[in-house]
Amino acid sequence: MGTTQLESVPEPKYWHLRTVLSEALDSEFEVGEILPNERDLAARFGVARATLRQALEQLELEGRLQRRRGVGTTVAPPRVGVAVGTPDHTWPGTADDAWQPADCRLAAPPAAVADALETDRDEPVHTVRRSRVSHGQPVAAELLYVPPASVPELTAIDAPSGPARARAVLRELQRGDLERQESAVELGSAGADDAKELDRLPGAPVLVVTTRYLAGGRTAALSVATYRADTCRLTFGESGDVQIHHGPQTQAS
C-alpha cells in the first residue's frame, strides 16, 4: 500500500478507499495475511475510522476480507462453492453428507411454512435443525420442516428428541422418492441463533435458500437454510464450478 493520500474526487471517500484497498489486496497481500489495524489504516489514509470501516465493510461483503473482534482483519480465501441445486447435496442422507443433525422438535411451524406444506396452521411438524460444514468451516444452518405424513413409519420410541431423533426423522424421510425440488435464494441477515452457529455476529449477511421437496405429488418437506454470504458461493446444476466474479463489475466504455 504505497500511497497514503486520497485525491479529491467527486466519488465518496469510502468507495474510492475500497477500490484502493482492493487493488492493494490483489497485489501486495497473501491469503490469510493480517492487515494493519483500523486506527492505523485510517490514519495512513487520512480519514476517520468510521470512513475506513465503511470501506472494510464493503470488502467484507464481497468476501475479500474477514474481520474478527479481538483478533484483526485478514485477507479472506476465495469463496467456497457449495452445491445446493441437486438433491444429492440437500436431500437428507445422501452419500457425501456434509450435513450434521443437531436437534429435532415437534412443534407448530410459522404460518407461512404451514401454508406451503399445506398443513393446518396449528398442526405440529417435525422441525429438524442441521448445520452444514465445508472445509472445516460452518457454512450453513438449516431448519427442515417435515410433516408427520411424510414419515408415517416413524415410531415415537426411536428417540424423544435431540440429534438421535433428528437422524431417525431424516432416515424415514429418505424412504420416500423425491421427484424434484424447487429453490429460491434471497439475501437476509442472520438471527442470533443462526449467527452463533455460523460463527458470525447477529445481522451478518446470509443467503437464505428456501427449498420445497416434492415427493408423491405432495410437498414432502420444506427447508429454510441460511448460508454465510461472505464465504459461500452457491452452485446450481452439476456443480460446474464457475469462478468469475471478483469485485464490482466495471465496464470500460
Add this chain to the structure above:
Amino acid sequence: MGTTQLESVPEPKYWHLRTVLSEALDSEFEVGEILPNERDLAARFGVARATLRQALEQLELEGRLQRRRGVGTTVAPPRVGVAVGTPDHTWPGTADDAWQPADCRLAAPPAAVADALETDRDEPVHTVRRSRVSHGQPVAAELLYVPPASVPELTAIDAPSGPARARAVLRELQRGDLERQESAVELGSAGADDAKELDRLPGAPVLVVTTRYLAGGRTAALSVATYRADTCRLTFGESGDVQIHHGPQTQAS
C-alpha cells in the same frame, strides 16, 4: 410505534431497534407508506442518528424498507420472485423475454472469463449488455460473453454496434441447441455502472449470478448478471414460488 424508549439490554441498540421497527412495520404500516424522517425517528427512540441508520440499513438489506435520497424511507413491497434456473428465462430470445439488449461490443474479456470460455486471453468475444425488467422495475444488469465460434453465421454487416448488433448476436446464438446450464450465486456490490442501471447507489448489495451455457459439448456463452438484492428473490426450478422467509430466523428453544 407506541413506545419511544429502549430498555437496557445486553444486545446492541441497533439490533434491538431493528426488531422493534420490524414489528412496527408488520402491524402499523402499509406497503408504500413513508416513515418519519431519520432525525425524528432517532429522537423518538433516544438514539443517535447513526445508530438509527444502522437499524434501517439492516431492514433495507432484508428487503423491508426502501430508502431514496431526497425523498424518504418507504415500506417496501414483498420481494419479487425472478426465475433464473431455467433456460426459458435466461437463454436469449425465449418467449416471455424480459431482457432488453442495451449494447454490444467486440473486445477481449477479463482473463477469468476467457479461461472459462476456453478461448485465448486476448481473443475478442462479443460482449452483450442487457438489462432485465420486472413489474416495471429494473431488476438485473447482465454482461453476456459470446465467443465468435458460437455465432458462426453472424455477418459483420448486420449492425456495427449498439442494441441492433446485440439483437443480432442473440438471434444467432439462439440457433444453437442449449444442452444445459450451470449457475452460481454469490453476494456482491454494484459497481458504478451497474448501480446506475439498477437505479441504486454504488456499493448496493447485489446477487451475482454467473451462468455457463453449454451447447454442442462446448461453453457457448457465459453470463455474469447482477440482481438487486433488496428487491429480488431468485427462483430455481419450475418457478415454484415459495415465499417463506421474513426477517432473521428465530428459534424458540
Add this chain to the structure above:
DNA sequence: TAGTGGTCTAGACCACTGA
C-alpha cells in the same frame, strides 16, 4: 493486560428530490 474490532454519540456538511 494490551490490542483488536464493534458500538455509539453529537455534531457538520453534501447531494438530491420535489414543490
Add this chain to the structure above:
DNA sequence: CAGTGGTCTAGACCACTAG
C-alpha cells in the same frame, strides 16, 4: 427552496481475544 437521505468527523467506551 426546504426537507430528505448520504457522507464524514473525532472522539468515547465496550466486548472479545490472546499472550
